[in-house]
Amino acid sequence: MTILVIGYGNPSRMDDGVGWYVIDQLHRRWGLPPLELLSEPAADGSDTCRLGPHSVRCVWLQQLDLDTADLVAAADRLLLVDAHLDGEEIAVIEVEPRPVLGPVTHVVTPAALLALAEATYGRAPRTTLYTARGERFDFAAGLSPEVQTRADALVRAVLDEVEAPVCTS
Amino acid sequence: MPTRYVVEPVTRIEGHAKITCIVGDDGQVQQARFHVVEFRGFEKFCEGRHFSEMPTLTERICGICPVSHHLASAKAIDILADSKPTSTAYLLRELMHMGQMTQSHGMHFFHLAGPDLIMGPDADPAIRNVVGVIQANPELAVRAVQLRKWGQEIIAAIGGRKVHPNVAVPGGMAAGISRDVGNALLAEAPRHLETVLIGIDLLLAWVKNNLDVVKRFAVFPSYYGGLVDPHGALELYDGNWRLTDPRGRVAVDQYDVQRYLDIVGEHVESWTTLKFPYYLEAGYPDGCYRVGPLGRLNNSSYLKTPRAQEEFEKWKSFCNADGVQEATLFYHYARLIETIFCIERAQLILSGDEVYGSDIMAATPGRLKPRGVGVIEAPRGTLWHDYTIDENGALTNVNLIVSTGQNNPAMCKSVEMVANTFLSGNTITEGMLNRLEMAIRAHDPCLSCSTHAIGQMPMVVEVVTEDGTVLDRAVRG
Numbered sequence: 001m002t003i004l005v006i007g008y009g010n011p012s013r014m015d016d017g018v019g020w021y022v023i024d025q026l027h028r029r030w031g032l033p034p035l036e037l038l039s040e041p042a043a044d045g046s047d048t049c050r051l052g053p054h055s056v057r058c059v060w061l062q063q064l065d066l067d068t069a070d071l072v073a074a075a076d077r078l079l080l081v082d083a084h085l086d087g088e089e090i091a092v093i094e095v096e097p098r099p100v101l102g103p104v105t106h107v108v109t110p111a112a113l114l115a116l117a118e119a120t121y122g123r124a125p126r127t128t129l130y131t132a133r134g135e136r137f138d139f140a141a142g143l144s145p146e147v148q149t150r151a152d153a154l155v156r157a158v159l160d161e162v163e164a165p166v167c168t169s
Numbered sequence: 170m171p172t173r174y175v176v177e178p179v180t181r182i183e184g185h186a187k188i189t190c191i192v193g194d195d196g197q198v199q200q201a202r203f204h205v206v207e208f209r210g211f212e213k214f215c216e217g218r219h220f221s222e223m224p225t226l227t228e229r230i231c232g233i234c235p236v237s238h239h240l241a242s243a244k245a246i247d248i249l250a251d252s253k254p255t256s257t258a259y260l261l262r263e264l265m266h267m268g269q270m271t272q273s274h275g276m277h278f279f280h281l282a283g284p285d286l287i288m289g290p291d292a293d294p295a296i297r298n299v300v301g302v303i304q305a306n307p308e309l310a311v312r313a314v315q316l317r318k319w320g321q322e323i324i325a326a327i328g329g330r331k332v333h334p335n336v337a338v339p340g341g342m343a344a345g346i347s348r349d350v351g352n353a354l355l356a357e358a359p360r361h362l363e364t365v366l367i368g369i370d371l372l373l374a375w376v377k378n379n380l381d382v383v384k385r386f387a388v389f390p391s392y393y394g395g396l397v398d399p400h401g402a403l404e405l406y407d408g409n410w411r412l413t414d415p416r417g418r419v420a421v422d423q424y425d426v427q428r429y430l431d432i433v434g435e436h437v438e439s440w441t442t443l444k445f446p447y448y449l450e451a452g453y454p455d456g457c458y459r460v461g462p463l464g465r466l467n468n469s470s471y472l473k474t475p476r477a478q479e480e481f482e483k484w485k486s487f488c489n490a491d492g493v494q495e496a497t498l499f500y501h502y503a504r505l506i507e508t509i510f511c512i513e514r515a516q517l518i519l520s521g522d523e524v525y526g527s528d529i530m531a532a533t534p535g536r537l538k539p540r541g542v543g544v545i546e547a548p549r550g551t552l553w554h555d556y557t558i559d560e561n562g563a564l565t566n567v568n569l570i571v572s573t574g575q576n577n578p579a580m581c582k583s584v585e586m587v588a589n590t591f592l593s594g595n596t597i598t599e600g601m602l603n604r605l606e607m608a609i610r611a612h613d614p615c616l617s618c619s620t621h622a623i624g625q626m627p628m629v630v631e632v633v634t635e636d637g638t639v640l641d642r643a644v645r646g
Contacts, residue, residue, distance in 0.1 A: 099300035
């Protein structure tokens, strides 16, 4: 199975960088370079790693955009990691394709991204969004202490999803 | 009692926007307000930092047009460092900018505005979206994705990555481009030019079939601003500033961008944090000007590349007797003409030898100038970066004037006109919602790039009286 993990957000806006933090932790665990040493995901997918029967690739973005659709369509399973504003401290949401774009912005939602992948490439993977509620979005690097704890919980949740099948195989 | 209609489409922590239409007893919209929460904190955040950090810092403002911020900032720090980029560095920057313009314009027309045109403004929002476009014309949709990717590949070829490149330095660039990569990009250019021309055919067919709509849809006079070269031709990377009046006469020409505050004022309204730039001599609100593709084409005498000039002449045939295009929906045509210009400029640069040179960084003399203003034509319009530093190079003042702010009066006016045409009593109709979206989208505002949150962004329209009683409410998204 090809698993794609996308962490997105703006690491220059404190807790908005949760997604990048999770990807960085996954890289370190799997022996890949930390994000601070990389400019962007390898264009040729050479940063894909093997975990038992699975190919797992981590991607980090400031925001989802239309170009992400081909990457998404090529995956069998998609895990998204993000921050949110209101609600539960941590949320795990199954995402279904839904093709509505925002009326006045450039934002592409996870649901719209899946719809785009489905329409353009004929397939969209089963997708789960892992998200932590942010507390501070100031112009600064690093997570707030509360969100640091939530971010570590997201790392564990993603690892449970990605590595569990390896243990049972 | 006046009735207030509120459209609140965005739920992000930044880039909040809503539309309020204040309607009198006669049912006419007296005033429309497009509220934008501009996050001025970024400018404060930069103070105290060394000026050389700014190209890297400021591009974090936006995930859609970081190259524009990167290059406007680079131009400002060239001046602070008193270091003029080499000719190779100049071309590398311009080429990267052409890539940025192409990917941004391409995405806007084919994916964001396309649904309005292909599906029509009265189509169900469930199909009036990019997926609807793909289903209606799958081949064009794929071409559009490839066009955007080409623009991003240009950025990545020079800047090392397609988003947030970190390559411009005082007096030049930290990296160049190889001829092999340049040739590969060049080989693809004709196909992408063809894609834009398909887009123009599609657009003009829609205009032909909907001429009455185009002529009634947010058509109004204004000033128009943008950069031009010494002969008055469209410039996107460099040049001096020109302002054209509502009758198509040049009001200000070849103005030194370093002194922009001598002619541009910023009006403040109590209901928004976004300032309203205007031409001082004409006063506020008469001196408000439109920027971006429509503003730039109304402001330019001609375009320097052959195919774009050919299309520009066709554009002129749609203008009024003064040679001015006042129709908001013509932003789309202007955007596509500019995309042709960008592809042709990229072809020209990539076909030459100079961009592949090794002399990419000028010497910095070591003395600093106290103030530098960097200006570029970003996809959405003129972008100003104005920095003041102390003797050690630490920033003491930062002022960023973004294009969406300059277009704010025009967006308010567009919304007011559309609401007046389509508002029916106290009832918010689907038709009104669709057309409000179209009016705003034509300007391609960039409101929400710095950060984001999950969740669909609803468009909420409320009809309320001034005492807050909700008479009608509609939610979309």
